[in-house]
Amino acid sequence: MKFRTILTIIGVVIGTASIIVMVSIGNGAQKSITDELSGIGSVTTLQVYQDLSSMGMTAMGGGKTDDKAILNDDAIKDLKKIDGVVAVTPVVNLSGGEIEVDREQYGVSLMGVDYAVLEDMRYVTTSGKKPGANDENSVILGKDVLTSFTYTGASTQLEASAVKPEDLIGQNITMTIKRTNANGEEEIKTQKLKVTGVLEATGGNEDYSIIADYHLVTDLNEWQTGRKANVKKQGYSQALVTVEDSSVVNDVTSEVEAMKFTVFSMQQILDSMGSVFQMLQILLGGIGGVALLVACIGIVNTMTMSIYERTKEIGIMKVIGASISDIRNMFIAESTMIGLIGGLVGIVISLVLSVLINLIAGLFIGGEGGVTISYITPGLVVFALFFSALVGLLSGVRPAIKAANLSSLDAIRSE
């Protein structure tokens, strides 16, 4: 093989490898983030909120209430009726609680859910178990409940306590809440809570909360505010809807939206991130594409040179009976081969590079079990191979047509 041809192939190798590596980095970023997101907080849980805009409307409309827009117990029942919904629970929050563990004070908030459907919700305990439907005073701890924040200068540091949440399983903890009464005096209420389990990381509020029964949380809330909650008129601030599997998420979401509630789901975030990553890939792929474009110019140049050099040969072939298409196909095949070989070598090199990138990134970032910065999908490999062959083919077309149209007699006379 001619040195010139080898250089041209190297050009294609660099072009193909840069496309693959660039896109693989986009892929890797997407993969690690989506993996993380779908790992935390179940993809099959939707967060439903009262539609804030419709609430505003009713307020301005002079107290005219729109039943549909209020997230009360009727609405919870309606949500439950939607196809694909497994469980619905209202969420009642309480903040400002304090617990003392091992003579350390921890500020906590409670997240009250319906224990009657707790079994059907996708909450997974890493240790211990979920409370039963009637264990009103039992709770599950979020995994970071005992983590306190300390502020050192500019950075926030997470400091895990000596006591792990798991250590508290089976024990009673005492939570205190405070309120200021009408006379400006501080009143304190204590509540005993029995820890039955620790929740797996969800990535949501649960991690820093204590999961409790919403009846209990409602009672504590009423004591703290000194007012009776009017759920029927004002609704819950939030409800959690658990659906069968991820395939029904979009259908359920639109049905809930039709009920004039606001819905958040991990699926929506993943969907919108998908388009962001697609743009990122196009951008990175485009940068790689520039390298392949340069390689393409290289192929055209090499083929043109080769045709100049082989003009006489082309003339001879035409005289002894090569047709126009014979000559054309011969040169197109040659340039396609350059593209294909370059593509193949480029793929091998980028596979090696991808492993190296992940290895080196792993050294710097650390983290358990390998880091995915660059992720090469089989589709990407097939695409790269196809694309490099196509680039070779297209680059060869013009020189090949030029070669095929040489006059045989002029060509044979040239030296």
Added chain:
Amino acid sequence: MHKDFKLGKEDIHILKGIDLDIEQGEMVALLGPSGSGKSTFLNVLGGLVPPTSGDIMIRDYRISDMTENELCLFRREHLGFIFQSYNLISTMTAMENVALALTFAGVKKEIRQQRAQEALEVVGLVDRMGHKPSELSGGQQQRVSIARALVNHPEIILADEPTGNLDSKTSADIMEMITRLNREEKQTFVIVTHDPDTTKYCTKVIHMCDGLIEAEVNQ
């Protein structure tokens, strides 16, 4: 038949009305001074350049009306060419050069090699079939190019000064071989030559001068 060439804006008249019949199996010598248009005539005959006016008929085929692609197919099946400068492909062996003509005709590889070998046998070069042109003498190279012209079993072989670069002994060998082929295979030869010795092998001698046929002698 006429042939003009454009030189700048001017048309120069090279072949000025040639009217010639060649019978199958004839061995024709084209003789004439340099610049008289012998090569041009041969090239028009082989469809390598189109005539400006007039017709060329080979059997029932009207060469002068064929498209470039039709000419390629026609050459592949009916015509063989031999050049003064051999025109072998330098990167290919003798065998590959001969077999190349069959490649374009779509002949299978084994048959290609077998027939190329047969053609090289005819010209007495089987023992050199693995050699590149640069490893062969002028006479041997010319014999490879003759083998290439023969391999398709064409009815007509057009040769432009086939012995032009060879010494008299080798020229005689080549001409004897061509005569043998002409006699055995009934192939028609049209041979352009400067060498009066060559003409004694031919059945017909045509003298050209200044783009016209001056004399036509049957031997």
